[in-house]
Structures are given as C-alpha cells and as structure tokens.
Amino acid sequence: MDRTDPLSATFSALAHPARRAILARLAEGGTTVNVLAEPFDMSLPAVSRHIKVLERAGLIQQEKNAQYRRCTVNAAPLRAVASWTEQYRPIWETRLDAMERCLMALTENLDDR
Amino acid sequence: MDRTDPLSATFSALAHPARRAILARLAEGGTTVNVLAEPFDMSLPAVSRHIKVLERAGLIQQEKNAQYRRCTVNAAPLRAVASWTEQYRPIWETRLDAMERCLMALTENLDDR
DNA sequence: ATGTTAATTAACACAAGCGTTAATTACAAA
DNA sequence: TTTGTAATTAACGCTTGTGTTAATTAACAT
Numbered sequence: 160m161d162r163t164d165p166l167s168a169t170f171s172a173l174a175h176p177a178r179r180a181i182l183a184r185l186a187e188g189g190t191t192v193n194v195l196a197e198p199f200d201m202s203l204p205a206v207s208r209h210i211k212v213l214e215r216a217g218l219i220q221q222e223k224n225a226q227y228r229r230c231t232v233n234a235a236p237l238r239a240v241a242s243w244t245e246q247y248r249p250i251w252e253t254r255l256d257a258m259e260r261c262l263m264a265l266t267e268n269l270d271d272r
Numbered sequence: 273m274d275r276t277d278p279l280s281a282t283f284s285a286l287a288h289p290a291r292r293a294i295l296a297r298l299a300e301g302g303t304t305v306n307v308l309a310e311p312f313d314m315s316l317p318a319v320s321r322h323i324k325v326l327e328r329a330g331l332i333q334q335e336k337n338a339q340y341r342r343c344t345v346n347a348a349p350l351r352a353v354a355s356w357t358e359q360y361r362p363i364w365e366t367r368l369d370a371m372e373r374c375l376m377a378l379t380e381n382l383d384d385r
Numbered sequence: 386a387t388g389t390t391a392a393t394t395a396a397c398a399c400a401a402g403c404g405t406t407a408a409t410t411a412c413a414a415a
Numbered sequence: 416t417t418t419g420t421a422a423t424t425a426a427c428g429c430t431t432g433t434g435t436t437a438a439t440t441a442a443c444a445t
Contacts, residue, residue, distance in 0.1 A: 234364035251347035
C-alpha cells in the first residue's frame with residue numbers, strides 16, 4: 160500500500176507535538192532554525208530534522224540567506240487536511256459519540272432541578 | 273516531549289492510507305472487521321491492528337455482538353483535527369505559496385493575450 | 386588567515402510501526 | 416461435543432522515527 164502519498168506525509172508530519180509547535184511559531188512569522196530550536200528541550204540537530212520533516216511534507220519552506228535559513232509556512236498541505244476533514248463534517252455534526260451522550264444526560268439532570 | 277497527547281495520536285492514526293480508507297468505509301455505516309478487511313491486499317491480523325490503532329485514537333468504537341465486532345465512527349477526534357486546522361485558516365486564506373504564485377503568473381499571461 | 390556563528394550530516398542506539406504466518410480465543414450451529 | 420466462523424494474540428523480521436554527541440560545511444567578521 161502506498162504510504163508516500165502527500166496526505167499521509169502531512170498527517171505524519173503533524174503527528175509530533177514539536178513539529179506542531181514549530182508550525183505554530185512560524186504562523187506568527189518566519190524565522191531561523193536556531194530561534195525555532197530555542198524553546199525546546201532538545202538538541203539542535205533534532206530540531207533541524209523536525210524542520211526537514213515539515214519541509215518534505217511541504218508544510219514549510221526554507222530560503223537561504225547567508226548562513227541563515229529562514230523558514231516560512233506553506234499553506235497548501237494544511238488546506239488539504241482541512242478539506243479532507245470537511246468530508247466528515249456531516250458525521251460530526253449529526254452523530255453524537257458516547258461522551259457527548261453522557262454530557263447530554265448530565266445536562267438533562269441539571270435542568271430537571 | 274509528550275508524544276502521547278490525543279492530537280498526536282489522532283494525526284498518527286490518520287497518517288496511514290489504509291486507516292483513512294477504513295474510516296471512509298465506516299462513514300457510510302458501521303460494519304465488522306472482516307467486511308472492513310475485504311478490499312485490502314493485506315492479512316486480517318494487519319487490518320485488525322489498524323482498527324486497534326483507530327480505536328486507541330478514539331476515532332472508532334467496537335461493540336461486541338456474538339463473535340462479531342461492529343465498528344462505528346467516533347466524531348470527536350475529527351472535530352479536534354478540524355478545530356486545530358481552523359487555527360491556520362488566516363494563513364491559508366491570505367498567504368499564497370510558491371505553486372500558487374506560479375499559477376497566478378501563468379493566468380496573468382493568459383489574460384494578456 | 387583565523388575564529389565565530391548557523392546549520393547540517395555522520396554515526397550510533399533504541400523504540401515504534403507495519404507486515405507476515407501460526408496459534409488461540411470466543412461464540413454459534415449442527 | 417464437534418465443527419466452522421470472527422477476530423485477536425503471539426512470535427518474528429524488517430524498516431522507519433527520534434534522539435544523542437561529534438564532526439563537518441558554509442558564510443561572515445576581525
């Protein structure tokens with residue numbers, strides 16, 4: 160089975176909290192690898208690899224400027240995730256899961272008082 | 273870093289095309305493991321494990337009935353993905369990526385004729 | 386030239402993911 | 416009770432992911 164399709168790469172890239180944190184930071188504006196690495200309790204090479212994963216998934220871009228690599232967010236894969244998720248909107252709007260039925264029941268009880 | 277948070281589990285579960293296919297099939301209605309496994313060129317135990325991954329991520333539920341396990345979609349994690357993605361809507365609505373700038377340029381050229 | 390800074394690559398260790406076949410559990414039906 | 420069906424677990428192998436430290440590349444600055 161093909162596990163190298165773009166959507167799989169995107170979901171896979173987003174499956175690590177450090178990479179989502181990097182993305183969140185970049186949403187506020189592009190910056191360099193060292194700045195991105197600073198808040199993490201992790202070595203620089205580790206962060207560098209996370210960035211590479213994001214780049215290979217097309218979620219970010221790196222442009223060289225002297226010895227710096229400025230990273231910026233690339234929106235397309237996020238849109239793909241959004242549209243994939245939209246496909247399930249009918250389900251999450253109509254169908255209540257177990258927890259929700261439980262919350263509904265609790266709310267009803269509160270209303271009864 | 274905590275890699276067992278719910279969102280990571282969800283993205284991780286969605287990162288495999290077989291699991292997304294299983295989810296798509298279940299969106300049409302709950303069914304059993306064997307039925308889910310049928311379209312795949314993969315052994316039953318393999319599919320069983322994919323189902324377990326989806327279940328541990330909270331994306332599906334299994335209810336036992338005799339020797340059958342009926343699987344159904346659970347919407348909550350999908351909503352979480354949607355709302356995580358929404359956070360980046362401003363970016364993907366305003367920011368054009370490289371490919372898009374390229375398409376824009378092409379369109380402009382066409383208009384010029 | 387030499388040293389400093391930014392970032393990556395190399396080499397390694399260890400855990401997790403994904404697939405297989407064979408064995409096992411749980412239930413139904415004859 | 417035996418047989419068949421649904422599904423999981425066991426045991427294994429292989430690949431990928433994630434982190435480390437040490438070494439290396441690339442560019443700037445003195």
